Amino acid sequence: MSAAFAGKAVLVTGAARGLGLAVARAFRERGARVAVNDLKDEATGRAIAALGGGPDLAAAPADISTAAGCRAAVEQAAAAFGRLDVLVNNAAINIERPPEAWDEALWDAHVDVILKGTFFCAQAALPALKAARGNIVNVASELGLHGIRGNAGYCAAKGGVVNLTRAMAVELAPIVRVNCVCPGTMDTELMRQCAEDSGDAEAYYRHYRAYHPLKRIADPAEVAASIVYLASPQAGFVTGAVLAVDGGSTAGR
Numbered sequence: 001m002s003a004a005f006a007g008k009a010v011l012v013t014g015a016a017r018g019l020g021l022a023v024a025r026a027f028r029e030r031g032a033r034v035a036v037n038d039l040k041d042e043a044t045g046r047a048i049a050a051l052g053g054g055p056d057l058a059a060a061p062a063d064i065s066t067a068a069g070c071r072a073a074v075e076q077a078a079a080a081f082g083r084l085d086v087l088v089n090n091a092a093i094n095i096e097r098p099p100e101a102w103d104e105a106l107w108d109a110h111v112d113v114i115l116k117g118t119f120f121c122a123q124a125a126l127p128a129l130k131a132a133r134g135n136i137v138n139v140a141s142e143l144g145l146h147g148i149r150g151n152a153g154y155c156a157a158k159g160g161v162v163n164l165t166r167a168m169a170v171e172l173a174p175i176v177r178v179n180c181v182c183p184g185t186m187d188t189e190l191m192r193q194c195a196e197d198s199g200d201a202e203a204y205y206r207h208y209r210a211y212h213p214l215k216r217i218a219d220p221a222e223v224a225a226s227i228v229y230l231a232s233p234q235a236g237f238v239t240g241a242v243l244a245v246d247g248g249s250t251a252g253r
Contacts, residue, residue, distance in 0.1 A: 004030045005032035008031070009080075009081035010027045015037055020091070021051075021220075024057075027231075034056065035060040035081065039062075045059065058077065065112035065117055066120075088136075088139065095153075133175055134176060135239075136168070139181055140161040140182045162180060166240050179235070186218045211249060226243055
C-alpha cells in the first residue's frame, strides 16, 4: 500500500457507489483520509463499510445540488480531519431522454447536481484548500467534449464542468490547482441503470463495447487512477487540464 497521500484529507462527492467509491478506495490505499459524500446517511454508511471502516474514513452526507448542501459536505470533511487537501467533484445523475421528453425539473436536476454542485463545493472548500495548497479534480465526461442523442442535459452540464475547470484553474493559480477528467463509459451502477432504462440492456452494452476504439468498457478503478494522478505531486505543473480517459472515443473515428 502506497503512502503517497499520507496525512492528506480528501473529500469525494457522490462516493457511495461506482466511480466515486473507486476513487475513495484509491485515495485510501495511498494513505489518505477520505470523507465520503452521498445524499443519504445510509448510503455513506454502506460505502464506509465497503471500504473497511476505520478512523481514516468519515461520512459527509449532504445534498450537493444546493449551495447549502455543498457547504455541509465540506464542513463535515474538514471537521473530521482538521484540514482538506483534495476535493473530487464526482457526484452526478444521468437520465437519458429525447429532447421532447425533457421538462424543467429534469433539466434542473442535471444542472444542479453536476454543474452547480461542482462550483459550490469548490467555493466552500477554497479556504481549506488554499491553506493546504491543495487541489480540485472535477469529473466531467467525454460527453462534455461531444454530444450524443438522448442526453442533452447531461452533455450540457458536463460541458459546463469542462470550461468551469479551465476558468477556476486560471483564477485560483498558483495556489490551488484545478483539473478534470472526462471518462468514457464505465461499468458502474449508473451505466447499468441506463442500460435497463433503454429497454434492451444487452444491446446497450454491446453498443458501448463497440463505441470506443479500444473496444471495451472501462473499469472504474482505471479512471480513479487518473484522478489520483491529477491530485498528486507528480501533476504539480498541471492545472486547467482536461484529461480524456475514454478508450479513444474523442480522438476520432
